[in-house]
Amino acid sequence: MNKKIYIGNLSSDYSAESLASVFTVYGSVEKINIVLHQNQRSKRCFAIIEMSSEKEAAESIKKLNGYDLSGRAINVRRIKTSDLNLIKNQ
Secondary structure, eight states: OOOOEEEEEEEETTTTHHHHHHHGGGSSSEEEEEEEESSSSSEEEEEEEESSHHHHHHHHHHOOOOOOOOEEEEEEEEOHHHHHHEEEEE
């Protein structure tokens, strides 16, 4: 398993510090990368968070998927290769 998780449906106003405060309830956050991805039709904001263990990542996914964060239900799941490709193309 992977310690990295994807967080989607974020507001572009959200900071790494604010996001860390939500996730540290479930373990140590080692790294946060917030990405604003824009194309001609839309823009979206998401984050990749690396927890300190696979167990903490799994607990975060279980507890925070669908969590209301500033009026938005966030999507929290294991990271996919396509998520990493979006970061590389920024």
